[in-house]
Amino acid sequence: MLSNHYPLAFATTYNWIIAALIFLIGVLIRLYFNSMHAGKGKPYWTWAASAILFIVIIWLSSAGRPMPAAETAMAPTDAKFAGSEHFAAVRDTVLGRCSMCHAAEPAWEGIRRAPKDVRLDNDASIAAHAREIYLQAGRSHAMPPGNVTQIAPEERALIVAWFEGAR
Ligand code: HEC
Structure with a gap:
């Protein structure tokens, strides 16, 4: 009954x-019916006890929740790339041309996890990979592979301006 439709019941800390x-x-429910059918009132x-236990279960299922991923916080050395005047445009380019493969859960057919x-797929990791983005997609045409996502020459130029302006 507790099948994998209910991850809060089976996949949390407690x-x-x-x-x-x-x-x-289950024992309480059985006890209720056994007493009733035996004519003992x-x-x-048992209803109240079951309700209380159920509330405890609800509380437990969200207790001990995992901490948010550390990568959402930005390292100080990456902040200058994120603070660049070009960052918003570069982020849009990267989200539009790269993140379908380079994401926690890639949307690209056949790619099951972020390559290498x-x-x-977020500001902090884009800033942290500034140099790789610059080398793979700005200075060279290695990424996107075969230019499958059709990055424009202006977008590559923008990546170069962003990295060289902020490093
Ligand atoms: C169609 C899926 C796809 C897209 C879109 C894509 N990549 Fe990749 N990327 C890959 C694959 C696959 C690899 C691993 C290549 C290898 O094993 O040599 C990779 C590797 C990389 C690496 C690591 C290179 C290394 O050798 O360490 C970087 C950095 C990178 N990509 C950046 C980008 C950037 C920036 C973009 C967007 C401009 C982008 N990628 C778009 C699939 C993609």
């Missing part, structure tokens, strides 16, 4: 406690 509590709720407290672990 999943083992969650599994135990769900088992316990209806132990409504070069991720170019």
Whole structure:
């Protein structure tokens, strides 16, 4: 029943406690029906106990959440590339011509992870890879491969101006 449709139940830090509590709720439900059918009255407290356990499960599923990825924070040495007057335009170029392959989850058919672990899908990583972007797509035509995403000569010139102006 706890199939992989419910990642908050099975793929968080305290999943083992969650599994135990769900088992316990099952016991409580059984106890309610056993008592009722044995003619010993209806132990409504089991409803309240189940509800409380369920609230604890909801709380546990978001407790111990992983920290946001460190790469969203920018290193001081990269800040000058991000602070360049050309940065906004370069970022748009890189997002439009490179990030379909160079992303955490690439959108390009056949590419399953960012090639050579070069991720170019956010400001911090674009600034951190300034030199590689300059060499691969500004100074040379190595990227995009075969110019599949049709980067324009003006966009390459912009990458050169950005890197050489800010280094
Ligand atoms: C169609 C998918 C695709 C696109 C679009 C693409 N790349 Fe790549 N990139 C690759 C692949 C594949 C490799 C690995 C090449 C290899 O193994 O030599 C790579 C490698 C790289 C590397 C590492 C090079 C090395 O040898 O260390 C850099 C830097 C890079 N790309 C930058 C860019 C930039 C900048 C753009 C956009 C202007 C871009 N790429 C667009 C697929 C792509």
